[in-house]
Amino acid sequence: MEEVQENNEVVIKLEGVNILQRDHLVLSDVNLELRKGEFTYLIGKTGSGKSSLLKVLYGEIPIGKGKGEVAGFDLNKLKSKQIPFLRRKLGIVFQDFQLLSDRTVNDNLLFVLKATGWKNKQQMDVRIRKVLDMVGLMHKGYKFPHEISGGEQQRVSIARALLNDPEIVIADEPTGNLDPKTTQEILVLLHEIAQRGRAVLMATHDYANMLSFSSRIIKCEDGKLVEGNMEQI
Numbered sequence: 001m002e003e004v005q006e007n008n009e010v011v012i013k014l015e016g017v018n019i020l021q022r023d024h025l026v027l028s029d030v031n032l033e034l035r036k037g038e039f040t041y042l043i044g045k046t047g048s049g050k051s052s053l054l055k056v057l058y059g060e061i062p063i064g065k066g067k068g069e070v071a072g073f074d075l076n077k078l079k080s081k082q083i084p085f086l087r088r089k090l091g092i093v094f095q096d097f098q099l100l101s102d103r104t105v106n107d108n109l110l111f112v113l114k115a116t117g118w119k120n121k122q123q124m125d126v127r128i129r130k131v132l133d134m135v136g137l138m139h140k141g142y143k144f145p146h147e148i149s150g151g152e153q154q155r156v157s158i159a160r161a162l163l164n165d166p167e168i169v170i171a172d173e174p175t176g177n178l179d180p181k182t183t184q185e186i187l188v189l190l191h192e193i194a195q196r197g198r199a200v201l202m203a204t205h206d207y208a209n210m211l212s213f214s215s216r217i218i219k220c221e222d223g224k225l226v227e228g229n230m231e232q233i
């Protein structure tokens with residue numbers, strides 16, 4: 001992996017933000033700053049608001065009260081037609097990989113490049129090889145999702161998240177379907193991605209692995225977002 005972005009720049013800033021699901025206030029007065037180069041765990045009990053917070057960051061839920069900025073986009077002024085442009089600055093990884101089963105790894109990646117405005121075939125091929133190299137799957141591009149392991153499928157979904165060279169990677173329980181060894185490998189990869197200058201925010205319940213890869217922790221608790229620490233785990 002060689003792509004390196006400049007570190008320390010604040011790429012997510014929430015100030016006094018209220019997060020609602022329909023009329024239900026999930027988190028109130030959320031303050032958060034995330035910087036490039038920083039890996040952060042997002043923890044909290046089931047239903048405490050982790051996914052809701054991530055949805056605010058990728059423009060799925062509008063913010064209530066407060067101010068928010070993500071990758072240079074003002075969340076208060078975000079129009080629905082701008083959301084695809086915000087998402088291009090973000091790489092999003094889910095628990096269930098969400099690969100298209102009817103096409104190869106290469107074609108899954110090609111599909112996303114075309115959908116995000118890439119046109120030049122040669123440039124697209126170069127980019128696909130690059131992101132597969134970054135996740136250690138350079139030679140698996142011709143395979144279909146069912147021909148590779150769960151861990152490899154998650155690597156492909158991380159490669160897909162990196163296609164447009166995002167400033168921020170958001171991962172919602174990315175290791176939830178993986179065995180312990182594969183989980184460790186995915187955590188190493190996500191930490192490397194942060195070290196190369198992206199902000200990585202990962203929602204997880206997997207406290208055992210957090211102990212072996214210590215990092216900043218933020219926690220949804222009693223309707224608030226608070227800084228956590230390893231001793232509380």
Ligand SMILES: Nc1ncnc2c1ncn2[C@@H]1O[C@H](COP(=O)(O)OP(=O)(O)OP(=O)(O)O)[C@@H](O)[C@H]1O
Pocket residue numbers: 021022024026044045046047048049050051052053220
């Ligand atoms: N689409 C929705 N409509 C209404 N309420 C919702 C919706 N999605 C979630 N909620 C509610 O918002 C609260 C926060 O849910 P959220 O999914 O953010 O929690 P979470 O911490 O991500 O949980 P988990 O760890 O189970 O994924 C919960 O009370 C949930 O019931």
